[in-house]
Structure formats: C-alpha cells, structure tokens
Amino acid sequence: MTTLKVRIYPDPILRKEAAPVEVFDGELEKFIKEMFDVMRKEDGVGLAAPQVGVSKQIAVVSYGGQDYVLINPKVLESSGSERREEGCLSVPGIYEEVERPYRVVVEACNEKGKVERIAAEGFLARAFLHEIDHLRGKLFIDYLSVLKRQIIKKKMRKHWKE
Template identity: 50%
Template sequence: MALRKIRTYEDEILRKKSKVVEKFDQRLCQLLDDMKDTMYEANGIGLAAPQVGVLKRAVVIDIGEGAIELVNPEIEQVEGSAVDVEGCLSVPNVWGEVERPQKVVVKAQDRFGNEFRLEAEGLLARAVCHEIDHLDGILFVDKVIRFVSEEEIEQRRSRGDKMDLE
C-alpha cells in the first residue's frame, strides 16, 4: 500500500489540464492502486490523478459499491440535473451545493487500455462529473451555488444522507 500526498487548493497543479494517458503500463497500474489506497485512507469517494500531483487523465471512484477506475474518461451523454452538497479532499472542510447532471454516460478505458462505457446516475454520476472536472483544472468551489456550514453537514450525516464529500 502506497499513500500519496493529496494536493490542496493552493497547489497550482489542480488548475492545470491533465494529459491523455497513452501508455498503459505498470506505472499506470501503480498510480491507480496508489490513488485507491489514498482515497480509502482519506475516507473519500473519488480521487483524480492531479490531486496526487500527476497530470494524467485518470480517476478512481468508490461510492460504496466497489472501486471504479476511469482512464481518459469523456462524458458522452447527460440527462437531467440535481443540486446536492459536495466536498473535496483537495479543499478540506469546505462544502457547497453544486448542480450536476442526474445521469451520465461516460466513455473511458480501463488500466489495460480497453475501452468501455459507464452509465451512472445519482451519487455516482455526481462523483464522475466532479472527478472529470479535476482533470480539466476545475474545482467544485468554482461551481458552488451556496456554501454549506459544518453544522448542516453534520445534520445531513446524522440523517444518513449520502453526499459527495470526496
């Protein structure tokens, strides 16, 4: 298990556009494994490569249904919209309401370069969009409609609400 340092909002790498992954090799596999370990250790539900200082188009997500790895993800379709609370491991202790698509279809590759499509809705769609934004240098705070207090977050947690608090 190798943990990587999570970059925070003041790090300029988070504002840069990530490069397409072209080499599907052991280094990519190690990056994805490290990202998953780092995400789980930080109690997140998603992590993008720029958040660990790597400008590659790779993300990992686990909303509690098992890890999903997306390499070179592209959103092909969106449907509906929903506003919900998000947070981010790179912007600690800040939460806000963000509008995202309710459903998305994403084209991506796995760690071996095999192309696949993922249909996601609800929290998974939100997490996918949030992580893909990271690949384009966009942070959730750029899209916040309303910032949410820590007290409100605690109330939602006590009710058992699922939120993208990454």
C-alpha cells in the same frame, strides 16, 4: 506504502488541464492501486491524479461496493439535474451545494487500456463528473458564487500556510 499526498487548493496543479494517458503498463496499474489506497485512507469516494500531483487523465471512484477506473474519460451524454452537497479532499472542510446532471454516460479506458462505457445516475454520476472536472483543472467551488469562492480561497490560503 504510498508516498502520494493529496494536494490542497490553491496548489497550481489543481488548475492544470491533465495530459491523456498513452502508455498502459504495470507502472500505471501500480499508480492506480496507490490512488485507491490514498482515497480510502482519506475517506474519499473519488480521487483524480492531479490531486496527488500527477497531471494525467486518471481518476478512481469507489461507490456501492464497486471500484471504477476512468482513464482519458469523456462524458458522452448527460441529462436531468440535481442540486446536492459536495466536498473534496483537495478543499478540506468545505461542503457546498452544487448543481450537476443527474444521469451521465461516460466513456473511459480501464487500467488495461480497454474502452468502456459506464452509465451512472445520482451520486455515482456526480462523483464521475466531480473527478472528470479535476482532469480539466476545474474544482467544485467553481460552480459557486464569486463571493463564496473568495471566502473559500482565503480559508485555504490560511490552511496552506500552516
């Protein structure tokens, strides 16, 4: 059983640039398994390490029956554009349309440290970009208007106090 808990905006760790992973070992693999467990328990599609209080460049995504591990990810290419609704485990109850590239090529290490390139489009590309944003201290609400962000921040502060 995991002790990891999803951090809720405006928790400061969600705004911090995550550090690269340098050690690939059994502890990392255990942590990644715990991340998948939390993500599934919370009915998420993806989860980034900062969302569970660890400022490291690790993200997990599960989509289309496949699990993806993105460690120290970089977006190599992006093309097209699509506007679609997004939500986030760290911003519960908020769903807004966000414009993102439709296709991406991402380079990342897997849990063993092997560098892989993954081409994705549509929802999977969106999920990768959403999680990579978390590793840069960026949230999907940053793509919204100032007014919408202020309203969401007010709602989240109330949620945080409860």
